[in-house]
Amino acid sequence: xxxxxxxxxxxxxxxxxxxxxxxxxxxxxxxxxxxxxxxxxxxxxxxxxxxxxxxxxxxxxxxxxxxxxxxxxxxxxxxxxxxxxxxxxxxxxxxxxxxxxxxxxxxxxxxxxxxxxxxxxxxxxxxxxxxxxxxxxxxxxxxxxxxxxxxxxxxxxxxxxxxxxxxxxxxxxxxxxxxxxxxxxxxxxxxxxxxxxxxxxxxxxxxxxxxxxxxxxxxxxxxxxxxxxxxxxxxxxxxxxxxxxxxxxxxxxxxxxxxxxxxxxxxxxxxxxxxxxxxxxxxxxxxxxxxxxxxxxxxxxxxxxxxxxxxxxxxxxxxxxxxxxxxxxxxxxxxxxxxxxxxxxxxxxxxxxxxxxxxxxxxxxxxxxxxx
Amino acid sequence: xxxxxxxxxxxxxxxxxxxxxxxxxxxxxxxxxxxxxxxxxxxxxxxxxxxxxxxxxxxxxxxxxxxxxxxxxxxxxxxxxxxxxxxxxxxxxxxxxxxxxxxxxxxxxxxxxxxxxxxxxxxxxxxxxxxxxx
Numbered sequence: 001x002x003x004x005x006x007x008x009x010x011x012x013x014x015x016x017x018x019x020x021x022x023x024x025x026x027x028x029x030x031x032x033x034x035x036x037x038x039x040x041x042x043x044x045x046x047x048x049x050x051x052x053x054x055x056x057x058x059x060x061x062x063x064x065x066x067x068x069x070x071x072x073x074x075x076x077x078x079x080x081x082x083x084x085x086x087x088x089x090x091x092x093x094x095x096x097x098x099x100x101x102x103x104x105x106x107x108x109x110x111x112x113x114x115x116x117x118x119x120x121x122x123x124x125x126x127x128x129x130x131x132x133x134x135x136x137x138x139x140x141x142x143x144x145x146x147x148x149x150x151x152x153x154x155x156x157x158x159x160x161x162x163x164x165x166x167x168x169x170x171x172x173x174x175x176x177x178x179x180x181x182x183x184x185x186x187x188x189x190x191x192x193x194x195x196x197x198x199x200x201x202x203x204x205x206x207x208x209x210x211x212x213x214x215x216x217x218x219x220x221x222x223x224x225x226x227x228x229x230x231x232x233x234x235x236x237x238x239x240x241x242x243x244x245x246x247x248x249x250x251x252x253x254x255x256x257x258x259x260x261x262x263x264x265x266x267x268x269x270x271x272x273x274x275x276x277x278x279x280x281x282x283x284x285x286x287x288x289x290x291x292x293x294x295x296x297x298x299x300x301x302x303x304x305x306x307x308x309x310x311x312x313x314x315x316x317x318x319x320x321x322x323x324x325x326x327x328x329x330x331x332x333x334x335x336x337x338x339x340x341x342x343x344x345x346x347x348x349x350x351x352x353x354x355x356x357x358x359x360x361x362x363x364x365x366x367x368x369x370x371x372x
Numbered sequence: 373x374x375x376x377x378x379x380x381x382x383x384x385x386x387x388x389x390x391x392x393x394x395x396x397x398x399x400x401x402x403x404x405x406x407x408x409x410x411x412x413x414x415x416x417x418x419x420x421x422x423x424x425x426x427x428x429x430x431x432x433x434x435x436x437x438x439x440x441x442x443x444x445x446x447x448x449x450x451x452x453x454x455x456x457x458x459x460x461x462x463x464x465x466x467x468x469x470x471x472x473x474x475x476x477x478x479x480x481x482x483x484x485x486x487x488x489x490x491x492x493x494x495x496x497x498x499x500x501x502x503x504x505x506x
Contacts, residue, residue: 312480312506339472339476
């Protein structure tokens with residue numbers, strides 16, 4: 001074995017253990033495997049649980065697994081936000097790099113998914129700035145790459161302050177740069193942040209109703225080498241705490257489907273499946289709540305040019321609506337005359353197929369540009 | 373020499389833009405109540421309809437009606453005096469509930485007529501169109 005590839009024996013040991021257990025999941029050399037223990041730990045941005053907290057949670061994994069399997073029978077046995085009627089409501093896998101910013105990534109993943117799913121608009125392709133959430137909001141709370149952070153704090157910031165778009169503050173793990181000064185006008189905010197901690201049925205209901213959920217879990221040393229299958233930890237050696245987004249579940253396999261933020265070179269293209277109850281994924285060993293979703297996401301921004309697929313008006317004053325291809329229904333903002341003007345532009349766009357560039361503020365279509 | 377008289381070509385309704393698969397319009401704004409017949413209407417070979425009688429009895433309210441064609445428009449000298457001919461149904465007055473709303477309904481009805489786009493509409497208790505989706 002090459003001395004500069006110490007992980008080779010590590011992966012082999014995990015494989016040997018899995019072999020003895022009948023291959024419940026597959027281990028391989030991932031981009032995380034190749035990192036030193038120090039750099040792996042740098043990517044775990046949830047403060048590690050104490051041994052006492054873990055010991056106090058004896059029996060929790062079994063209880064959570066049972067609760068997940070006996071969840072509301074009205075819920076489907078299998079659900080995956082990447083394939084809802086052939087459409088995906090999950091944005092791309094990101095890479096947090098060498099910073100313990102995973103909570104920002106899990107939080108933003110939940111917001112991006114919810115924004116699209118609640119609007120039935122898979123083409124929304126919202127890309128929010130994890131840098132804004134972590135390097136500005138979390139930093140203001142005293143969190144650093146080394147300290148990690150907690151999701152209740154960051155979700156609260158997404159509701160109170162909001163998160164700008166990635167193009168206004170691109171992420172890098174060093175935290176350099178600053179958001180565009182115009183960020184208050186290019187912003188997404190969480191609405192109705194919901195604590196789902198220790199309630200698998202509520203987690204499922206939230207995912208299938210509103211979108212992805214952010215959760216914290218304990219990372220054991222073998223998790224870095226996960227490639228595919230339903231993960232169950234095979235070692236008791238704890239590396240730290242981590243935050244990801246849950247995007248679905250599969251009762252037959254007894255697992256959650258998660259989206260990680262370690263790039264596509266880890267796991268199954270950046271995704272993973274983890275057994276119900278495993279690694280305390282429904283309730284992190286910590287007194288504070290650690291599983292959150294949001295019920296909607298408001299947007300204030302110019303959106304990319306798109307088609308107006310439907311128009312709607314009523315006999316009431318100033319009540320016009322447009323169904324935008326990648327956003328959904330938007331109310332034409334302003335008074336009666338403004339609505340008339342917008343409707344005139346939009347009827348032309350709707351009939352001719354010309355694209356509409358909308359400025360959205362909540363559900364209001366504030367400004368509209370129709371161009372050849 | 374025989375002169376060939378061009379036959380009138382019936383215009384087909386324009387193709388409906390794709391909506392997201394599984395889009396449940398009833399679940400998003402604005403709501404579309406259930407109960408519409410959903411029957412596809414075609415542009416009938418009919419003589420141009422005569423303008424409606426303004427003092428005719430109000431027709432029976434039908435709630436939501438889906439997927440119909442508006443083929444003719446008629447207006448008289450009132451700020452809320454526009455009627456539309458719904459293929460297979462007849463003349464329907466656009467609700468006069470507000471002047472701006474009436475103008476908006478007219479704009480949508482005009483587009484639907486010009487571009488042969490099917491519409492969904494809702495009638496109020498007096499049988500007048502008070503909501504229009506194109």
